[in-house]
Structures are given as C-alpha cells and as structure tokens.
Amino acid sequence: MSTDRPNILILMSDQHSRGVLGCCPGQVVRTPHLDRLAAGGMRFTDAYCPSPLCVPSRMSFMTSRTPSRIGTWDNPHILSSGVPCWPHYLGQAGYESVLIGRMHFVGPDQRHGFESRPLGEPGACHPGAGSGWGQAWRRIPVESTGQSRKSAEIAGAGTTLYQWYDRQVAEATVEFLRRRASAPGARPAPGNFAASSSVHQDHSMHTPDQDNHRTIRHWPEARGPACRHRRRTSRN
Structure with a gap:
C-alpha cells in the first residue's frame, strides 16, 4: 500500500441535520463516535448541498458539477454514464474504488466508475x-x-429493514477495511483505496411515542484515535 498518498474513506448518512449531532452546540442527542471524528478533524459550519432533492444532490457530489450542468433535476433523472465521476479519476490514478451502500443511482449503471459494489441500494422500509x-x-x-x-x-414500533440495511453497510465496510489491512500488497502499486460507505438513516427517522422511547442507559465509549493527520486543524 502506498505511503505517499492517503487512503480515502467517505462516511455518508442521509438527510442528517446538524440538529442531531452531539458536537453541535445546544444539542441533546449523543453521538460519541461522530463527535470524536469532529474533534479530531475539521468541521464546516457554513456548508450547503446543491439541491434539496436526493438524486440531484448526490450526482452533484459524484461529479463535482451542479445539477443543471449534468441534467439531474429530479429524483427520476438518470445520470449519463458518459459523465465522468470521481471514482473514474481515482481509478485511473491507481486507487481501488468501492461503493458500499446507498448512492441513489437511477438507471442501468449502478457503479458510475466504482470498481466494485458489495452492497447495493436498500429496499422498502x-x-x-x-x-x-x-x-x-x-x-x-x-x-x-x-x-x-x-x-x-x-x-408499529420495532426495527425497520432500513436499520438492518445500515448494519449490513457497517459490517461490509469493516470487512473491506480488514481485507485491505491484511493484504496490503495484494494490488499493484500504488494500491490505495477510496471507499464510500453510505447508510440510509437518518432518512426514515420518525418521532417515537413516549411508550416506545427510551434513552440508552450505558453509552459505549469511543476508543482509539478517530483519525490520524499529518497536520491537525479544527474549526468551530
């Protein structure tokens, strides 16, 4: 595995408001692992997605272009396979690009440059x-x-299939990272990876009834460094 270029791991949630992040001031929710990532990295307080709709916003993320430039105005719109996405460029640079979980691709092309996709889109909830x-x-x-x-x-109350799906995303991501760690020389140089791990929550969050709501009593502590940087910066 190359040491002069970083590996890339993108952790993406769906419709995740800053109001449900413990690291934001005045919030009552507890998100210890996300808070640890925020404390060890950089937070942007003024950031805007290019569209309030899922597909246009995600395709803009994939292409670094506005929805108007790539013709994805609405959720049913298909991103042309001829439009280059960042996995195409990273693949040309020698990265192994992997998509694990949700990206809301519409149409027959369900990779758009990703070399592999161990887990596809979620089904109904x-x-x-x-x-x-x-x-x-x-x-x-x-x-x-x-x-x-x-x-x-x-x-009724209980676990939705979306929650089970998100667990599958997490497990597949951990499995991929362990495979890369155990066989760093399995690919030709430079051998870096760029993986996107995308869950479906908070998309289908609902306000629970008091009878079905209970705060976790014993929170697990986040252990170990959240991330390693050559230069550590932060922004409040």
Whole structure:
C-alpha cells in the first residue's frame, strides 16, 4: 500500500441535520463516535448541498458539477454514464474504488466508475412494502392507493429493514477495511483505496411515542484515535 498518498474513506448518512449531532452546540442527542471524528478533524459550519432533492444532490457530489450542468433535476433523472465521476479519476490514478451502500443511482449503471459494489441500494422500509413516494407526497392514504408501503404508524414500533440495511453497510465496510489491512500488497502499486460507505438513516427517522422511547442507559465509549493527520486543524 502506498505511503505517499492517503487512503480515502467517505462516511455518508442521509438527510442528517446538524440538529442531531452531539458536537453541535445546544444539542441533546449523543453521538460519541461522530463527535470524536469532529474533534479530531475539521468541521464546516457554513456548508450547503446543491439541491434539496436526493438524486440531484448526490450526482452533484459524484461529479463535482451542479445539477443543471449534468441534467439531474429530479429524483427520476438518470445520470449519463458518459459523465465522468470521481471514482473514474481515482481509478485511473491507481486507487481501488468501492461503493458500499446507498448512492441513489437511477438507471442501468449502478457503479458510475466504482470498481466494485458489495452492497447495493436498500429496499422498502418494511416487509411487503412498495414505494408509493408520490402518494405520500400528496398525503393520499395508503389504503386508497392500493400501495403496500406501510408507514411507521401502520408498522408499529420495532426495527425497520432500513436499520438492518445500515448494519449490513457497517459490517461490509469493516470487512473491506480488514481485507485491505491484511493484504496490503495484494494490488499493484500504488494500491490505495477510496471507499464510500453510505447508510440510509437518518432518512426514515420518525418521532417515537413516549411508550416506545427510551434513552440508552450505558453509552459505549469511543476508543482509539478517530483519525490520524499529518497536520491537525479544527474549526468551530
């Protein structure tokens, strides 16, 4: 593994507001591991995504171009496979590019330059559910549309498939990192990797009933350095 260039690990959550980050002032939530990453790295207090919609924003992230330049105005829009993305460039530079989890690619191309994708997009959030996003947007009752998608109220309290999916993303990411650590010389030089690990939460977060809500009593402590830098900087 090359020592003169860094490996890249992108940790991405979905619709994650600063209001649910313990490192932000005045918050009551506890996110010890994210807080440790924030304390050992750089926080940007003025950052804006290029679109309030998922696909345009993510495709802009993939291409470093605005949604208007790449023609992804809405969630159904397909990013052309001819548009270069950052995995293409890193692959040409000798990096192993891996996508683990969500990226909301639309259309037949589900990699857009990533060399491999051990885990694809998540399915519906409850067993037997369809999509029904349009009906939900127009606030049409599920029963009247024939859609099998179930809201949190219908499904009741418990673990959704999205939560299980996020656990799979985490496990696949750890497995990939362990494989790279155990066989650093398995690839030709320079042998660096760029991995994107993307979970689906907080996308489907819901306000729980008090009867089903309980604060974790014994929080696990974050152990070890969150990240290593040649130069340590921070911004509050």
